[in-house]
Amino acid sequence: MTSNPYDFASMPEGNPGQIPGQRLVAMEEEPEEKMIEAALRPKSLDDFVGQKRVRQQLSLLLEASKLRGRSADHVLLSGPPGLGKTTLSMIIAAEMDAPLRITSGPAIQHSGDLAAILSSLTPGEVLFLDEIHRMSRPAEEMLYMAMEDFRVDIVVGKGAGATSIPLELPPFTLVGATTRAGLLPGPLRDRFGFTGHLEFYSTDELQLVLRRSAGLMDMNITSEGYAEIAGRSRGTPRIANRLLRRVRDWALVHDVSRIGASEAAHALDMYEVDSRGLDRLDRAVLDSLIHKFGGGPVGLSTLAIAVGEEVETVETVAEPYLVREGLVGRTPRGRVALPAAWEHLGLEPPELG
Numbered sequence: 001m002t003s004n005p006y007d008f009a010s011m012p013e014g015n016p017g018q019i020p021g022q023r024l025v026a027m028e029e030e031p032e033e034k035m036i037e038a039a040l041r042p043k044s045l046d047d048f049v050g051q052k053r054v055r056q057q058l059s060l061l062l063e064a065s066k067l068r069g070r071s072a073d074h075v076l077l078s079g080p081p082g083l084g085k086t087t088l089s090m091i092i093a094a095e096m097d098a099p100l101r102i103t104s105g106p107a108i109q110h111s112g113d114l115a116a117i118l119s120s121l122t123p124g125e126v127l128f129l130d131e132i133h134r135m136s137r138p139a140e141e142m143l144y145m146a147m148e149d150f151r152v153d154i155v156v157g158k159g160a161g162a163t164s165i166p167l168e169l170p171p172f173t174l175v176g177a178t179t180r181a182g183l184l185p186g187p188l189r190d191r192f193g194f195t196g197h198l199e200f201y202s203t204d205e206l207q208l209v210l211r212r213s214a215g216l217m218d219m220n221i222t223s224e225g226y227a228e229i230a231g232r233s234r235g236t237p238r239i240a241n242r243l244l245r246r247v248r249d250w251a252l253v254h255d256v257s258r259i260g261a262s263e264a265a266h267a268l269d270m271y272e273v274d275s276r277g278l279d280r281l282d283r284a285v286l287d288s289l290i291h292k293f294g295g296g297p298v299g300l301s302t303l304a305i306a307v308g309e310e311v312e313t314v315e316t317v318a319e320p321y322l323v324r325e326g327l328v329g330r331t332p333r334g335r336v337a338l339p340a341a342w343e344h345l346g347l348e349p350p351e352l353g
């Protein structure tokens with residue numbers, strides 16, 4: 001495709017946020033973002049912004065295993081999409097100076113698929129298993145043994161004539177990633193020597209992420225400009241980088257060479273991402289809740305009809321962030337607008353009585 005990983009101009013990237021069904025503030029990776037994301041990934045633990053505790057603990061783990069001359073304990077990374085799980089797995093391999101093999105839970109449907117991967121690992125290799133909660137049950141059981149004893153039993157033949165052949169595996173480090181740690185069976189979770197839970201980033205941390213990316217993309221942005229974009233990024237580096245690319249488009253078209261707060265705000269307002277990172281759907285939910293239902297409580301299905309969306313869309317797409325931000329509350333009698341929601345729409349919150 002392109003030989004220069006930072007040659008952003010020649011990369012296909014589409015325009016999420018303009019395509020129906022895709023949102024500029026979605027936490028998940030858009031298919032056309034893959035190459036851009038790869039180019040923006042930090043390559044070492046020192047370059048990885050934020051997540052201080054996880055970073056320190058990982059650093060210790062890797063350092064110690066290097067001193068021992070052994071492959072590191074298995075690592076589980078959990079946390080919402082776009083916070084850096086895939087990035088960290090690549091950093092782990094790089095820091096260990098080890099080759100990296102990448103696969104994912106959905107790609108392993110049969111235990112044979114897993115056996116094929118495991119038996120072809122080289123000593124010390126890092127195996128990244130993304131979406132590990134979506135692996136099939138038989139594969140999961142094979143993985144238990146592989147993680148603990150570096151051994152698998154391969155079953156040959158069927159029925160009464162079936163025999164199982166034990167196969168020794170080279171030492172390897174499994175790095176599992178999941179957005180749903182709660183869905184992992186206990187026995188699997190217990191076999192990881194280290195679990196790192198990634199948290200949402202502060203706006204200060206997101207500013208550092210943005211500075212790094214803007215440097216790679218050769219953009220000229222003021223401190224206030226970074227703060228403006230970071231404040232709209234929902235605590236998520238993936239979203240920060242995506243918004244940054246939209247600001248870059250805007251600046252290019254408007255022939256702006258230096259981006260300050262007002263330029264950044266202007267660009268992102270145009271894409272309907274507001275000062276708190278709410279998009280049109282989020283604001284429609286707040287708006288209905290307050291203007292049509294006096295702030296609630298109102299049932300989810302009624303609220304969904306009022307904004308003209310499916311219940312599921314409101315519940316899974318808009319609500320989690322609104323709840324996380326303290327804008328919407330869930331009560332047994334339905335959804336309510338919290339004082340911060342009124343304030344965000346420029347209204348006086350009603351007296352609590």
Ligand SMILES: Nc1ncnc2c1ncn2[C@@H]1O[C@H](COP(=O)(O)OP(=O)(O)OP(=O)(O)O)[C@@H](O)[C@H]1O
Nearest residue numbers: 037040041048049081082083084085086087237238
């Ligand atoms: N701590 C960080 N510092 C700098 N950039 C980061 C950081 N974390 C994530 N990013 C950037 O955000 C983007 C998304 O990160 P990544 O793909 O690692 O997320 P993920 O947790 O694997 O998401 P998913 O659950 O969707 O797979 C990458 O392009 C990466 O460059």
Ligand SMILES: [Mg+2]
Nearest residue numbers: 085086087130
């Ligand atoms: Mg990932």
